[in-house]
Amino acid sequence: MSKQQLVVLGQSAGECCPGLLTAPLDEDQADTLAKVFKALGDPVRLRLLSMIASRAGGEVCVCDLTPAFELSQPTISHHLKLLKQAGLIDSERRGTWVYYRLLPEMTDRLAAILTRPAGAAS
């Protein structure tokens, strides 16, 4: 995710209580946020993200992700690249393999964006 995207999402998240449910998003905020949700809008990417996020130790080798899918290594790598571009995961190459980890700042931000302001709960 670009620095610009982080800035825009940061603005929409405000100090604590963000924008989606509390005020109309402007076009820039909507463009940025839509890219992240689009990255989540695919079942393979959601399964990859859940495998990475739930792994004890916080890191998963791509070699442990691929066998869970009936998809080619390049296809899996493409999905991982989209999750990384959305700011949801990061990666590090060590030796032969690439290791992936969750960037919880982004999922925290999305959770905040989707949380109703205090007092609005039914």
Add this chain to the structure above:
Amino acid sequence: MSKQQLVVLGQSAGECCPGLLTAPLDEDQADTLAKVFKALGDPVRLRLLSMIASRAGGEVCVCDLTPAFELSQPTISHHLKLLKQAGLIDSERRGTWVYYRLLPEMTDRLAAILTRPAGAAS
């Protein structure tokens, strides 16, 4: 959203603490959840949702939504239909106009799904 989708999302949300960050999603859960995130993965739909969700009174006439966009009424209606199919909003026709409101159960569920389990916060 179909009853089946609600059941699957309900399962993944568990009693309180759901699946995306705590355990690998299975294929059904991922398919269902991806449809909702896909509905959110478009800037026009995000702006529509934020306009509906943030409206005092909780309800917006489609006649008040359309002027905010340089898009045709049928295009706006198509986006609203996708948000409705995803279980994010509901609608009611009264006289000439259709009125939209947020279904907060779904955004609550997504927020929970994206929230880290207690003790995992960094």
